[in-house]
Amino acid sequence: MNWPAAGFGVLGLLCLLLAGALATAVMGARSFFHDRSELRLRPIDPDRFADENASLPATGQPRIVIFGDSRAHQIAVNGKAAADWQVVNRGVSGESSVQSAYRFKSDVIDLKPEAVIIVTGINDVVAAANLPAMERAAVTNLKANLSRFALEVSGSGAGAIISTIIRPTTPRLIRRPFWSDRVYGITExxxxxxxxxxxxxxxxxxxxxxxxxxxxxxxxxxATDEIHLSKEAHDILAVHLDEMLRHRLSGAAAAR
Known part of the structure; x- marks a missing residue:
């Protein structure tokens, strides 16, 4: 065997692997900063879903609104709940509770739902963990927003289902430079x-x-990345939601 040639071959392979890893890291960082830049420039628009809200059909079914961030946008409503309810999804990827609060009335209360699923907060806690100087204020605002959402839904006569914030998975290497493990304690x-x-x-x-x-x-x-959930995770949660929604529907019927 030509050992020098074999050594150069191994070295070449390692260089290719390193170049591939570096390219992946650069692409990941570019995507991360692109998403953050877009979020900073996106205007807060309480009328984002104005046309969709105005054209919601009268199905005769009780209406459920799913409200919040990307986890809300991806949430699954399956089983009997999917057949018994008119499901309206008003989740927006990337939004914090601070941003979504501006559209809460138009996208939730004004739609006169029978029930509301609130899934928000992960973007708040990730941002708070990365900005120590703003952490306490961000956590205080998040708690206040969650309390307000729950109170306004119940005050409207609808039932609120509010989700706890699912802790992120272990971050990938490319996300480590932009990550703080304080997110787990804040979430708790x-x-x-x-x-x-x-x-x-x-x-x-x-x-x-x-x-x-x-x-x-x-x-x-x-997980599909640090904060987004796999189909398996959504399917598991859907089973619990189906049970909660059937309980809400039977309770509302009895109250009538």
């Missing part, structure tokens, strides 16, 4: 607040307990 703090909102008219979907439990981070099989 906010989840304690969410659990405290439970009442007769506010049900808590403890999604973090269901998917993460006593683990430190979201298991990899439930």
């Amino acid at each position: 703090e906010v989840n304690a607040h969410i659990r405290g909102l439970a009442s007769r008219d506010v049900l808590v979907l403890d999604a973090d307990a269901i998917l993460v439990g006593n683990k430190a981070t979201l298991p990899a099989r439930f």
Whole structure:
């Protein structure tokens, strides 16, 4: 065997692998900063769904609104709930609770739903973890927004289902330079607040307990990246939501 030639071959392969990893990291960083830049420039628009809201058909079914961020946008409503309810999704990828608060009335209360699923907060806690000087203010604002959402839904006569914030999975290497593990502690703090909102008219979907439990981070099989959920995760949550929505529908019927 020509050992020098073999050595050069291995070295060449390592160089190719390193170049590939570097290219992936650069693309990941570029995508990250592109998304953040777009989010900063996007205007807050309470009338984002104005046309869709105005043209919602009268189906005769009770209406459920799903409200929040990308996790809300991707949420699954399956089983009997999907057949019994008119499902209206008003989740917007990338939004924090601070931003979505501006459209809460037009996209939730004004639609006169029978129930509302609130899934928001992950973007708030990730941002708070990366901005230590703003962390306390961000957490305070998030708690206040979640309380307000739950209170306004129940005050309208609808039932609120509010989800705890699912802790992120272990970050990929390319995300590490833009990541703070403080996000996990902040999430736990906010989840304690969410659990405290439970009442007769506010049900808590403890999604973090269901998917993460006593683990430190979201298991990899439930994640597509640091914060977004896999189909398996959404399917598991859909089973719990179906049960909660059937309970709400039967309770509303009895009240009538």
